[in-house]
Amino acid sequence: MFKKTIQYFFILLLCVYGTVYGQGSNTKGNEKSYKNELDKLVEKSQKLSNDSLLFIVKEFYALHTTYQDQASLVYASFCKANDEHLKANHVDAMRHAIDALNIAQKYNVKQPIPGIYMLIGNLHKENTNYPMAFEAAGKALQSAKLNKDTLRIISAMGLSAMFRRGYVRHFGLSIAADSSIYTQFEALKMAESSPKYERERVSFYHNIAQHYKDMKDYDKAIMYAKKGITLATALNKKRSLTYGYCWLGEANYRKGNRELGTKYIEKAISISKEIKQPYRTMELYETMANCYRSSGDLKKAIPFMDKYLEVHDSLNVQTNEKLIGELQIKYESSKKDKDLALMQQADQLKSKQMIWLIAGIIIFMVLSVTLVYFYTIIHKRNNTLNDKNKKINEQAEKLQTLMQELHHRVKNNLQIVSSLLTLQSNRMVDKEAKQALDVSKQRIEAMSIIHSSLYQKENANMVDMKEFVSVLLNSIVESFGVNRDNIDMIVEVGVDDIDVDVAMPLGLIMNEWITNIFKYAFKDWDGRPLVIISIAQTSSSIRLKIKDNGVGMPQSLWDNPTGSFGIKMIKMLTKQIAGLSNIINNDGTTFELDIPLVVNKKNTNTL
Incomplete structure (x- = not known):
């Protein structure tokens, strides 16, 4: 808690510093020198570790103070948005992203716009607002094409494919409805066309690995996950490593190498904690719980699901979804007429530097006390919710077992009826009556096959059509005494x-x-x-x-x-x-x- 407080205080000081010393005029200064410094700083921001994002914000503000150009303010807000995103502060991340987008569009700063839209799309996706996520990804791709920025085109294509994949998984749709794999391979082909797009390949290797893992083609999943891990390690992309080790671990676990699989997933969890990624840690807890649950090891699954729920509730994912959506809707409806408060108030704030600084510190202290108070209340409520969720999960598992048992009994009863019809048919002399009984028996057999499939599946509402067709044909062929x-x-x-x-x-x-x-x-x-x-x-x-x-x-x-x-x-x-x-x-x-x-x-x- 103390460490988090220090981070908020540092951000507050940076915001006050940038606001007080900024100026509203847009003087060009030495354009060539400015462009060189800005390009170097942008390149530096893309390669820095997560912990250094706030320091690069200060350098962007300093560049704005020297040259009075708006592009540096866009990148400053963009970096702050990325920092809040990585800390899972989604509402604050959306506010900074919209500020960056507003300044960029007002002053025609085109280059960072695709990246800003991609961040906005990620924020919506992580809060399960897929319609707005798809819209943001489309705008990212459109603006990248207008800029003729191949690197951002590749990234936007990958992001759109990832959103499609997440949509299919989130709503439990058939994997046949997922067409994202074709986009993944198309974008990967572009990324592999030049060494300068090497960093973009990592995410595609991992996304393709995830696809093959879900398709139960575990060997291909392992192959692509390893390719992604090798490249991510060389480029020091630690967040990407959490995905690579996750898919590598899950593929091995479901293939039967459970001990090796859990070691890889635990490694991913360790890295996500190291780079302070609570949202990513939450996802990995759920993955580990699902693995143990798939093998029937509920004793090991329950602690990880409890950790998942604890982090999920602490991040207020559902509340963030509403707030983030409202923020972007307000921005989209008013962006043409909205003036930037940051630029309008720059001259006024310069003469009141000390007043703002003191006021900011006082407000910060009041907020800190309030946050501690509400944290205590929320923590107690979360404990209550965890207990309720545990009971709900237990009831869901019991219901699933009852559904399977129901299908089993229906199958047995149908087989009894079928046997009775067979006995009656054998006693029939009239061919027409005997044929009617045989037809009725075959219809009952068809229903019995379906219920037989259902009680053996984890999802007691879905029928495996390949298995059903095979068993049905064998039953019909056998009933007619046909030689295959x-x-x-x-x-x-x-x-x-x-x-x-x-x-x-x-x-x-x-x-x-x-x-x-x-x-x-x-x-x-x-x-x-x-x-x-x-x-x-x-x-x-x-x-x-x-x-x-x-x-x-x-x-x-x-x-x-x-x-x-x-x-x-x-x-x-x-x-x-x-x-x-x-x-x-x-x-x-x-x-x-x-x-x-x-x-x-x-x-x-x-x-």
């Missing part, structure tokens, strides 16, 4: 997990259509049977296609299925999931079904 060597079957499933509310009707539709193929498509037909099943996902829908080379279905039967319960059921289930279906008769029959990714909730849940 006598039929060609091509199966392509390009979708991973689907919500059970969509997977259930989709599975029944597939079961019904494939069953009909085996019953009718190759009856009184001379040739080698071929069945092609394809499930693919586009940006807006999931598409099912089932084709056979049999005798073909009459179009009239599809259009008016008066006597076909199966086709009626297919159309009813298609309507339930707001889908569109049709058939094409060409060298057999092709059934096509298009399901939108976002379905009306009156019909079913979203995918």
Whole structure:
């Protein structure tokens, strides 16, 4: 607490110093000398360690005092914003970033604008305000292109891809919806085109490693993480090392090398604490907790989740999200008419230096006492919240277990019904009645397969479509007594997990259509049977296609299925999931079904 107080006091003195001695006029001085000094100082600020940012602010203010140019004020505010960001003081960071952007746009200082927008985007992203984060990243890329600044174009592309990745992960979307990897490789190719963009490569190596880690391609994840760590170490980019060791550790852990994985993540935590990055430390605590939880080691997971919640609450992430959004909205709505208070009051403050300094010290002391008081209250509330969150997590785990048990019991009950139907069918003499029972049994088998998949998964609401299709086909083939060597079957499933509310009707539709193929498509037909099943996902829908080379279905039967319960059921289930279906008769029959990714909730849940 004392160390933090000293830092705030030092910042206050710098602000008073810069305000008192600054002047409103914009005299050029020696332009060539000024530009050389400014360029050197900007380059220096980009290579300094985090602890030195406040010292470089003082040098920018001194440069402004000497040459009376506004660019130095822009970089001073930008550096202060970066310093507050790294300390996880997001509201103060946004204020300084907006001050820098305001001065830059008012005095047409173009060069730092892309970097300022990227910082603003990061602040929104870290507080989960993705719409404003995407908007800021777009403005960063646009301004970088206007400046013809290749370095910033590369950085802005990487930032936009990272935001897209974070959006997909935050809202639990399917990894198939994440297109950021293509942007990552495109930007990496640009970064690798010249040695002067070497520093930019580190983040791309780490982001690509994260992508492959989430795709469960752990070998590629480890390869890219190591490349990033090697380069970050050579360039002394310690914050970047926290990402490299994090993905390297998580990939090893989930690959089975748990001891090695936890050592890498612990190294990342150690570095983040060393460079005083509380927000990054919070993220790493969550990563460690998730690793232990994934292997069922809740005893080790709980302490790390408690640490995560403690830091999360201390940073007031949700409160910051609201304040940061309000700050930028106010700025965007008034920036055309807003005058810079810093420049307007410069001459007046010069004659009142001592008064301001004393007033600042008094205000600082009052604020310090107030902060200590509120810190005590907030600490007590945080302890209470931690206890509540722990109970919520325990209840969530119990609910997950109950859902899995429910699916298990439903699966068992369906298998009992299926067995009863089999016994009844074996006793039937009438072929039509026996066939009806067999069809009903197969439909029940299709539902049973889905529930069997659900109770074995950690997420009891998502169905693994690749596994489901494989088991369903085996069940149908076995029920018809078909020799797989006598039929060609091509199966392509390009979708991973689907919500059970969509997977259930989709599975029944597939079961019904494939069953009909085996019953009718190759009856009184001379040739080698071929069945092609394809499930693919586009940006807006999931598409099912089932084709056979049999005798073909009459179009009239599809259009008016008066006597076909199966086709009626297919159309009813298609309507339930707001889908569109049709058939094409060409060298057999092709059934096509298009399901939108976002379905009306009156019909079913979203995918």
